[in-house]
Amino acid sequence: MTASTRSQSALGQSVELENIRKSYGQTEVLKGISLHVAPGRFCTFLGASGSGKSTLLKILAGFEKPDSGLLKIGGRDMAGVPVRKRNIGMVFQNYALFPNMNVAQNIAFGLKTRKLDKAEIHRRVNEMLEMTGLQGLGTRLPTELSGGQQQRVALARALVIRPDLLLMDEPLGALDRAIRQSLQGQIKDIQRVFGITILFVTHDQEEALHLSDEIVVMKNGTIEQVGPPRTLYTRPASRFVGNFLGECNFLHLDGHDYAVRPEAIATGADTEGLDIHLEGEIRQITFLGPSQRFSVSVGDRNFTVTRPLRPNDEELAVGTRLRIGFRLADATRLASG
Amino acid sequence: MKWLSLPRPGRSLAILPMAMFLVLFFILPLLRLCLLSLSDPAGPFAAYLRLISVPAYRSGLLATFGIAGMVTVLSVVVSYPVAYLMASVGPRLAALLGLCVLLPFWTSSLVRTTAWIILLQRYGVINTLLLEAGLIRTPIAFIYNLSGVLIGMTHVLMPFVVLPLYGAFRGLDRGLLDAAESLGATPFTLYRRIILPLTARSAFAGAAIVFMSALGYYVTPALMGGARETMAAQLIAFNIEDQLDWPTASALSTVIIVVSLVIFAAAHILGGGKSLFGGSAPSTRGVSGTTSSPRRSALDWALATSAVPILVFLVMPILIIAPMSLGSSPFLSFPPRDLTLHWYRLIVTQSQWVYALWNSLAVAAIAVPGASLLGTFAAIGLDGLRGRLRAMTEILMVTPIITPAIALALGLYYEFAPLRLLSGHWGLGIGHIVLAAPLVFVSVRTSLSRFDPTLIQAAQALGAGGLRIGAQVLLPAITPGLAAGAIFAFITSFDEVIMSLFLTNVRSRTLPRLIYENVSEDINPTVAAVSTLIVFATLLILLMHVTIVRRRS
Numbered sequence: 001m002t003a004s005t006r007s008q009s010a011l012g013q014s015v016e017l018e019n020i021r022k023s024y025g026q027t028e029v030l031k032g033i034s035l036h037v038a039p040g041r042f043c044t045f046l047g048a049s050g051s052g053k054s055t056l057l058k059i060l061a062g063f064e065k066p067d068s069g070l071l072k073i074g075g076r077d078m079a080g081v082p083v084r085k086r087n088i089g090m091v092f093q094n095y096a097l098f099p100n101m102n103v104a105q106n107i108a109f110g111l112k113t114r115k116l117d118k119a120e121i122h123r124r125v126n127e128m129l130e131m132t133g134l135q136g137l138g139t140r141l142p143t144e145l146s147g148g149q150q151q152r153v154a155l156a157r158a159l160v161i162r163p164d165l166l167l168m169d170e171p172l173g174a175l176d177r178a179i180r181q182s183l184q185g186q187i188k189d190i191q192r193v194f195g196i197t198i199l200f201v202t203h204d205q206e207e208a209l210h211l212s213d214e215i216v217v218m219k220n221g222t223i224e225q226v227g228p229p230r231t232l233y234t235r236p237a238s239r240f241v242g243n244f245l246g247e248c249n250f251l252h253l254d255g256h257d258y259a260v261r262p263e264a265i266a267t268g269a270d271t272e273g274l275d276i277h278l279e280g281e282i283r284q285i286t287f288l289g290p291s292q293r294f295s296v297s298v299g300d301r302n303f304t305v306t307r308p309l310r311p312n313d314e315e316l317a318v319g320t321r322l323r324i325g326f327r328l329a330d331a332t333r334l335a336s337g
Numbered sequence: 338m339k340w341l342s343l344p345r346p347g348r349s350l351a352i353l354p355m356a357m358f359l360v361l362f363f364i365l366p367l368l369r370l371c372l373l374s375l376s377d378p379a380g381p382f383a384a385y386l387r388l389i390s391v392p393a394y395r396s397g398l399l400a401t402f403g404i405a406g407m408v409t410v411l412s413v414v415v416s417y418p419v420a421y422l423m424a425s426v427g428p429r430l431a432a433l434l435g436l437c438v439l440l441p442f443w444t445s446s447l448v449r450t451t452a453w454i455i456l457l458q459r460y461g462v463i464n465t466l467l468l469e470a471g472l473i474r475t476p477i478a479f480i481y482n483l484s485g486v487l488i489g490m491t492h493v494l495m496p497f498v499v500l501p502l503y504g505a506f507r508g509l510d511r512g513l514l515d516a517a518e519s520l521g522a523t524p525f526t527l528y529r530r531i532i533l534p535l536t537a538r539s540a541f542a543g544a545a546i547v548f549m550s551a552l553g554y555y556v557t558p559a560l561m562g563g564a565r566e567t568m569a570a571q572l573i574a575f576n577i578e579d580q581l582d583w584p585t586a587s588a589l590s591t592v593i594i595v596v597s598l599v600i601f602a603a604a605h606i607l608g609g610g611k612s613l614f615g616g617s618a619p620s621t622r623g624v625s626g627t628t629s630s631p632r633r634s635a636l637d638w639a640l641a642t643s644a645v646p647i648l649v650f651l652v653m654p655i656l657i658i659a660p661m662s663l664g665s666s667p668f669l670s671f672p673p674r675d676l677t678l679h680w681y682r683l684i685v686t687q688s689q690w691v692y693a694l695w696n697s698l699a700v701a702a703i704a705v706p707g708a709s710l711l712g713t714f715a716a717i718g719l720d721g722l723r724g725r726l727r728a729m730t731e732i733l734m735v736t737p738i739i740t741p742a743i744a745l746a747l748g749l750y751y752e753f754a755p756l757r758l759l760s761g762h763w764g765l766g767i768g769h770i771v772l773a774a775p776l777v778f779v780s781v782r783t784s785l786s787r788f789d790p791t792l793i794q795a796a797q798a799l800g801a802g803g804l805r806i807g808a809q810v811l812l813p814a815i816t817p818g819l820a821a822g823a824i825f826a827f828i829t830s831f832d833e834v835i836m837s838l839f840l841t842n843v844r845s846r847t848l849p850r851l852i853y854e855n856v857s858e859d860i861n862p863t864v865a866a867v868s869t870l871i872v873f874a875t876l877l878i879l880l881m882h883v884t885i886v887r888r889r890s
Binding site: 082083084086088109110113157 | 510512513515516517518519520521522523526530531534535632
């Protein structure tokens with residue numbers, strides 16, 4: 001695809017990774033990553049620190065070269081294309097706003113490097129300020145902004161260049177919960193309006209579940225599982241994914257391992273007619289507000305069970321015997337032990 | 338130590354000794370000097386009018402500002418590559434490069450000037466090499482002209498720009514460069530719009546110090562310049578020694594003091610109210626999630642490569658002095674033949690060198706404890722002040738650093754000569770306290786700025802009295818700053834030459850004065866030998882300092 005058609009298109013570009021490898025000295029950080037992200041998708045790389053997700057983002061942006069493998073953006077091979085020619089928007093963890101420039105100058109930076117004329121720059125900066133709710137803050141310096149505002153400037157600066165791809169590296173990590181949630185909404189809206197492809201790195205599973213069309217769970221430089229949030233949550237392919245996204249019970253039945261979510265397990269009378277029945281003793285009860293969580297020991301196994309709290313429910317005490325059960329269809333058979 | 342447990346206003350009393358000392362031996366003498374400039378028999382402003390109407394003074398002042406300006410620009414230009422290289426290489430190499438900058442920085446400016454003369458004189462090292470290589474037919478006149486002054490002064494002063502600039506480069510958030518690059522910036526744009534703007538403030542602060550110091554320079558222009566490079570300090574000395582024209586000398590002093598103060602104030606205001614010598618808190622290194630291994634552009638390589646000749650320029654005089662001191666020829670010929678320790682033996686046997694060393698140490702024995710006590714107490718006392726009063730006090734405490742030493746020397750000479758303080762060590766000792774106490778003050782204050790004041794409250798809550806708090810809580814916290822400050826104080830006193838020229842006589846003259854007298858007559862291998870010893874002493878002191886800094890962090 002040529003440069004001219006790309007810049008006219010409102011849609012984001014596809015991303016293809018083929019067997020990407022990267023080592024630092026003796027440590028292999030990426031062990032052959034292959035992935036295809038369709039245009040306009042919101043794809044999140046989720047993993048603990050050291051899983052390789054940030055390195056992957058650096059390779060996508062061009063800050064690092066892969067040792068081997070193929071990277072295509074919009075069908076174009078990126079090997080040898082320097083960072084500044086990739087037309088990628090990037091939002092950094094600490095925002096990396098230029099402290100010597102005000103908000104408008106920060107946003108205009110990428111337009112000036114593209115040698116747009118003054119009137120066009122002015123128009124697009126103002127449009128962007130409005131879209132990100134930063135009207136009237138154009139002449140402020142980054143240090144005079146709140147964390148949430150800085151984040152929006154970083155987003156505006158990355159989007160104003162109409163990138164083929166938006167990379168976001170834990171962009172909300174430094175913000176408190178309320179601002180984070182409102183910004184998550186804003187990022188979703190912006191993605192819908194621009195139809196842009198977003199690759200988002202986070203270690204926050206809740207954030208990943210809220211935002212993504214697709215989640216890539218990473219572990220030790222490999223992809224553990226890829227899929228829409230709902231699939232990943234309800235059908236984890238491995239113990240790792242089950243544990244990483246929410247809580248999970250694992251049990252061995254008929255020679256296979258199964259994963260069952262705590263909320264898929266019923267208690268007491270609700271267990272009538274379910275496939276699997278067990279009986280155990282309540283070890284701990286945690287009140288969560290809308291629900292409560294029971295830790296139930298069955299033999300030498302512990303089960304975590306969450307049940308919605310109805311006002312009329314009988315109050316159970318620690319030490320009481322409790323019947324629990326679930327449908328086999330609600331459990332996921334894991335690929336291997 | 339009761340005042341430690343006093344409330345803030347009480348603690349501020351600790352400032353008083355240094356404040357009173359500075360009023361007595363710094364502000365009053367300088368004010369007297371200003372008044373003296375108005376006491377010309379021909380009328381109150383006659384001395385100033387003379388500075389404009391007499392061509393020698395007019396051109397001398399123009400030369401002073403011109404040379405100071407050129408040295409400042411040169412220092413900034415050559416500092417950028419060095420600071421960039423230091424900040425870009427690994428920690429080991431950075432430490433080595435740091436030594437290349439710091440060793441000349443701490444070596445007596447007189448020793449360095451001596452080395453430059455040995456290198457650059459008509460049949461000096463460089464001309465000899467060029468002649469033998471057949472590159473030139475007749476020796477190039479490097480010194481006793483403008484190039485000599487610029488080489489000598491830039492060499493002495495450029496570390497004042499390199500060091501803050503190095504800090505700025507270190508503090509530069511790599512993430513900002515990544516961000517700019519992702520937005521399409523070329524290497525040139527990176528420098529023009531990100532790197533230069535973000536390091537300019539540090540370069541500017543360094544440049545201000547260079548310019549102010551250059552205004553009062555005496556030794557380098559006197560020894561390495563020609564008649565056309567006669568600077569204000571030389572004119573001042575000439576008026577006192579040869580003409581006994583106090584009003585003119587005072588007027589010249591007043592002019593360079595006022596210009597220095599104006600520049601200091603301008604730098605202070607432009608620096609956002611941060612003092613030039615403000616705590617030097619290490620700039621927090623930007624933490625960016627995607628900080629990547631740096632990719633070097635051709636521009637980066639060019640900048641780094643151009644640092645190499647500048648580093649050679651920095652260390653060359655330090656390295657050349659030792660071999661030259663071992664040659665048997667009394668004319669310092671290069672390369673040195675017939676290695677001998679003859680000149681070192683001469684130092685020990687000629688009583689003048691031993692006496693001068695003794696005098697220097699005696700003066701340091703007054704200056705170092707005096708400066709350490711006054712500076713430390715003042716730094717602790719500063720904590721008791723708030724707001725504008727604190728800012729004003731801070732400025733007063735560091736003003737002696739930026740005041741041209743020649744003016745202070747003159748002011749003290751005027752006060753001390755009638756009191757017969759010049760034949761002993763006390764006159765110069767007091768002068769050195771004025772110069773060195775601010776260094777201790779700045780150094781201890783930096784230590785204190787990292788000190789958590791609630792520790793004092795915690796100690797009080799645990800029942801500790803003032804003495805115990807002082808000895809067990811505060812003293813350990815400020816010891817590194819105090820030690821570093823005392824080292825600065827010693828080096829300052831031991832290297833200082835301008836005050837010694839005024840405040841000592843033949844009997845009480847110090848080592849720097851004796852070197853100066855030797856070099857200005859005829860440079861000889863004995864001076865090279867003495868200089869070599871001083872370089873080694875400096876290296877030793879520097880290593881001491883490095884270990885202290887390492888323990889501090």
